[in-house]
Amino acid sequence: MLRRLPALPRRIATPTRHRHRATWFPHPRAGLQVLGRDQSPRWDEPGTRPYFTTVRRYQTQEIGSSEDSIRDNTTSAQPSAFVTEWTRNLPTVCPGCGAHSQTVDPQSPGFYNAKRAQKAADKEQARKEADDVFHAALQAGELSNSSPQQHDTRPLQRGMSSRASNPQCDRCIDLHHQSRGQSIIHPSMQSIQAIIEESPHKHNHIYHVLDAADFPMSLIPNLQTALDLPRLRTKNRRSKSIRYMKGRVAEVSFIITRSDLLAPKKEQVDTLMPYLQEVLRDALGRSGKKVRLGNVRCVSAKRGWWTRTVKEEIWGKGGAGWMVGKVNVGKSALFEVVFPKGRNQLPDAKRDELGAAEKEVVQSLPSSANSAGDLAEGNEGLESKQDALQETELQLDGKNEEDPDDEPFDEDVDASLLPPAQPETQYPNMPLVSSLPGTTASPIRIPFGNGKGELIDLPGVERSNLDTHIKPEHHKDLVMKSRIVPDQHNIRPGQSLLLGGLIRISHTGGADDPNILAYPFVPAALTPHVTGTHKAIAIQTGVHSASSHGREGDPYTGTVPSIARDDDATKSRILSAGSFPLEWDVTKRRSGPLVDPAAGKQKAANLPFVVYSADLLIEGVGWVELVCQVRRRKPPASIRTEDALSSLDLDEEGDQQQELKFPEVEVFTPEGKYVALRRPMNAWTLGGQKKVAVSRRQARPRQSISLQKRKEGGKKEKR
Numbered sequence: 001m002l003r004r005l006p007a008l009p010r011r012i013a014t015p016t017r018h019r020h021r022a023t024w025f026p027h028p029r030a031g032l033q034v035l036g037r038d039q040s041p042r043w044d045e046p047g048t049r050p051y052f053t054t055v056r057r058y059q060t061q062e063i064g065s066s067e068d069s070i071r072d073n074t075t076s077a078q079p080s081a082f083v084t085e086w087t088r089n090l091p092t093v094c095p096g097c098g099a100h101s102q103t104v105d106p107q108s109p110g111f112y113n114a115k116r117a118q119k120a121a122d123k124e125q126a127r128k129e130a131d132d133v134f135h136a137a138l139q140a141g142e143l144s145n146s147s148p149q150q151h152d153t154r155p156l157q158r159g160m161s162s163r164a165s166n167p168q169c170d171r172c173i174d175l176h177h178q179s180r181g182q183s184i185i186h187p188s189m190q191s192i193q194a195i196i197e198e199s200p201h202k203h204n205h206i207y208h209v210l211d212a213a214d215f216p217m218s219l220i221p222n223l224q225t226a227l228d229l230p231r232l233r234t235k236n237r238r239s240k241s242i243r244y245m246k247g248r249v250a251e252v253s254f255i256i257t258r259s260d261l262l263a264p265k266k267e268q269v270d271t272l273m274p275y276l277q278e279v280l281r282d283a284l285g286r287s288g289k290k291v292r293l294g295n296v297r298c299v300s301a302k303r304g305w306w307t308r309t310v311k312e313e314i315w316g317k318g319g320a321g322w323m324v325g326k327v328n329v330g331k332s333a334l335f336e337v338v339f340p341k342g343r344n345q346l347p348d349a350k351r352d353e354l355g356a357a358e359k360e361v362v363q364s365l366p367s368s369a370n371s372a373g374d375l376a377e378g379n380e381g382l383e384s385k386q387d388a389l390q391e392t393e394l395q396l397d398g399k400n401e402e403d404p405d406d407e408p409f410d411e412d413v414d415a416s417l418l419p420p421a422q423p424e425t426q427y428p429n430m431p432l433v434s435s436l437p438g439t440t441a442s443p444i445r446i447p448f449g450n451g452k453g454e455l456i457d458l459p460g461v462e463r464s465n466l467d468t469h470i471k472p473e474h475h476k477d478l479v480m481k482s483r484i485v486p487d488q489h490n491i492r493p494g495q496s497l498l499l500g501g502l503i504r505i506s507h508t509g510g511a512d513d514p515n516i517l518a519y520p521f522v523p524a525a526l527t528p529h530v531t532g533t534h535k536a537i538a539i540q541t542g543v544h545s546a547s548s549h550g551r552e553g554d555p556y557t558g559t560v561p562s563i564a565r566d567d568d569a570t571k572s573r574i575l576s577a578g579s580f581p582l583e584w585d586v587t588k589r590r591s592g593p594l595v596d597p598a599a600g601k602q603k604a605a606n607l608p609f610v611v612y613s614a615d616l617l618i619e620g621v622g623w624v625e626l627v628c629q630v631r632r633r634k635p636p637a638s639i640r641t642e643d644a645l646s647s648l649d650l651d652e653e654g655d656q657q658q659e660l661k662f663p664e665v666e667v668f669t670p671e672g673k674y675v676a677l678r679r680p681m682n683a684w685t686l687g688g689q690k691k692v693a694v695s696r697r698q699a700r701p702r703q704s705i706s707l708q709k710r711k712e713g714g715k716k717e718k719r
Contacts, residue, residue: 086117093419096172096432098457099441100419109184109441110169168432175434179476183438186327186462189226195443195458196227196322198417199248203319206252211329212259212298213480214617215276216283217676218326220461223252227324232291239292249319253295254280255310257330260300261483261521261622263687269298269305272681279678301333315340318453327437327460328479328620335457336430340448343426421445421454431457435479437465465620469570469670470502470525474563477525480622483687489518489530491665496536500526501562503618503675504540504668505626506533508579514630516582516663519684522622525563540564540668542571564670575672581662582612582628584679590627608632612662613680619673625684628663 090101090112099110106113168176175181187195196204206229211218224231229250230243242249256276263269277296281288299306314321323331422428424447431444440459447454467475491497492515496506499522507516520528531539538544538556545552564570588595588604590611595604610632616624667675 082118082121083114086114086121091167091422093422093442093444094167094169094172095422095429095444096168096176097439097441098419098431098444098459099169099171101169106170107182109171111171112167113170116170168429172432175436175439176432179434179436181434181436181439183436184441184459186438187459189220189222189461192324192458192461193227195417196250199320199322200418201320201453203249203317204251205314205317205319205321206250207321207323208252208254209323209325209329209331209334210254210256211326211620212256212261213622214619215256216279216678217617217619218329218463219280219283220324220326221284223324231287233294234290235292236290251295253297253313254293255334256296256298257301257334258480259298259305260303261480262681262683264483265687266300266303266305268686269300272686273298275679275681282679299334299338301330301337304337307334307337310334310338311340314338314453314455315343315449318449320453321455323455323457325460326463328435328465329460331457331460332431332433332440335444335455336433339428339430339446339455341427343449418443418445418456421447424448424450435476437467438462463619464673466502466618466670466674469565470500470563471565474500474525477523478621480521480523484521484523484622485687485690486519486521486684487528488684489520489528491516491518491530494533495530496533497624498529498531498536498539498560499618499624500564501529501539501560502526502564502670504536504574505616505624506536506666506668508664508666513663514628516665517627519625519627520622521625521683522618526618526621527561529560531560540571541574570670573671574668575670577667577669577672577675579664579666580614580616580677581664582614582626583662584613585610586613586627586680586682587611589682589685590629613682615678615680616665616667617676617678619675623678623681625680625682626665627680627684630663 087103090103093100094110097109099108101112102108102110103112103114105111171181196206206223206227208220208223210216220226223229227250229252232252233239233241242251259269262272273296276298277293280296281291281293284291297306297310299310301307323335325331419442422445428446430446432439438460440457442459444457445454446456466478470478489497491505491507493507493509493511493513496504497518497520498504499520503526505518507513518528520526522528529539534545535558539558539560539562542556544554544556587607587610590613591604591607593599594607595602608631609629611627611629613625613627616626618624669675
């Protein structure tokens with residue numbers, strides 16, 4: 001039974017604003033239906049803006065008008081008093097996924113089951129009764145021969161149940177314990193923009209989260225225009241570091257998560273920062289050539305690399321921090337490690353000291369300043385204590401007196417796209433971390449610093465992935481959880497490299513072309529296998545091709561495994577994703593001791609060969625490093641003997657360019673998608689197979705000379 005709902009206020013009792021079901025609320029101008037069991041809102045539909053509210057009466061609105069149907073679905077055979085009290089104590093939003101709490105639709109996020117709550121309450125009550133009996137026996141002295149006064153009379157303290165300490169909805173519990181659940185409808189960039197525009201803070205910072213496994217395929221290239229943000233800071237020394245747009249500040253930072261997949265040590269990942277910036281600059285297009293890119297961080301939530309630096313930045317900036325990115329890039333895992341916990345309450349002495357320092361800073365500032373922005377621009381030489389304050393806002397006794405617009409608005413007065421923030425505690429409940437794409441159902445707001453700011457985890461933007469083309473039992477194995485140490489695979493002309501029987505990389509060269517080396521940095525689900533191209537086609541499509549020596553059209557009956565779905569919808573839609581040239585010269589990196597200064601200072605340009613390489617990216621999975629060594633071709637003698645003027649002929653230059661042909665591979669994937677090319681990272685040389693020390697190497701087995709003579713039957717007679 002649901003608790004009785006109070007009367008609705010007059011200002012929101014209009015038909016357009018009162019039309020809702022369970023948790024989602026449409027825009028007053030939209031007039032569209034909202035989330036139900038069969039009909040759900042489309043985030044990407046124009047004009048649809050689902051509204052949230054903190055008014056608790058919206059929490060348990062019934063879909064139908066019959067009270068008996070609700071009791072049959074949720075509270076059958078449940079005491080009415082318990083259900084009423086339990087419903088009243090439910091959180092406004094689920095702390096795991098951010099969905100609004102409801103007890104109506106079990107298929108929707110945010111559903112809380114009264115039966116499960118009753119079982120947990122009965123179990124807790126049984127534990128309490130057992131503790132009371134044991135405590136009474138201790139006081140009576142029945143468990144020992146000693147007197148009762150020698151025992152501790154304090155009652156036994158048991159920890160709170162996981163249901164009470166972390167009240168997550170049923171969907172979050174199933175995802176956490178059983179790894180099963182349904183993905184939510186992924187929002188569009190227009191929806192993300194509308195949510196950020198509802199920010200109650202004047203100072204906002206956008207953290208664009210990228211995945212290191214397929215970097216930079218998880219980049220949103222039009223982020224600035226899609227979210228209507230100021231452009232990034234350019235290399236011009238007069239470029240402003242802070243820009244106001246519509247009366248607010250919105251800065252952007254790039255955070256590359258899961259950096260422990262790139263190299264085994266943090267120092268090795270730090271050496272990759274110039275490379276990552278150049279790759280990001282290429283992905284941004286023409287606008288990226290002039291961008292400064294000093295706001296790129298490469299972190300690892302698993303090992304704690306650079307997470308403390310990001311945490312200090314979030315604490316120092318204050319305001320609203322928004323985690324924006326595509327699905328399954330690690331936003332929730334990053335959120336948990338960079339959120340500033342345990343800083344809400346400070347000791348009295350330290351609080352007074354910080355308060356006195358802040359007042360001194362305020363008194364030393366010029367009194368003619370009109371805004372917080374003027375104060376920040378006119379005092380760039382503040383000391384370290386002054387720099388600890390945010391550039392554009394001053395925190396005075398937990399409140400922002402200079403920026404009244406930065407104070408959170410009363411969400412119970414006006415409906416908003418943003419759900420309500422969680423109550424501020426030192427160690428709040430963190431968002432749920434799961435490999436399911438679309439775990440976060442709605443924004444999760446967690447404040448910190450006694451009103452100094454809040455960190456907001458947004459739902460991930462949809463991106464294409466291979467989950468729709470592989471078997472369900474391999475979905476979890478498709479996520480790279482730790483660094484891969486691949487084996488070297490040699491692809492000869494006429495051969496192909498198969499990854500899990502789903503992705504095929506074919507050598508397109510002739511019989512005289514050199515071999516291509518492949519290093520697949522992919523999870524174990526995509527098992528690499530090198531075979532002939534005709535056999536690889538049969539494994540990938542399930543049917544032998546015309547080049548199978550008279551077996552055209554016959555089904556493949558081999559033993560090579562494949563994770564692709566057995567239906568024809570996947571195997572019949574294998575298309576070419578294009579030919580990818582290996583156009584980056586890595587001769588100096590791959591030559592080893594030949595170009596070492598201790599070996600005579602040989603230059604890579606003077607070597608008789610050239611090594612070309614490229615990284616083939618698989619969206620959401622990993623990458624394959626491709627390397628090919630070709631003979632360096634010298635220009636013809638006729639061209640070398642010509643004078644300087646005749647060598648400028650355009651036709652002859654075109655002939656020279658045609659001679660420079662890079663090695664190529666052709667990739668075949670479902671629907672011809674999910675792959676891209678980037679400049680090589682050389683991850684094999686950076687963190688390949690670990691070499692065993694010379695002192696620990698085992699000597700090869702040798703046989704003594706006498707044993708060999710005995711095996712031969714003694715000395716042979718001379719003939």
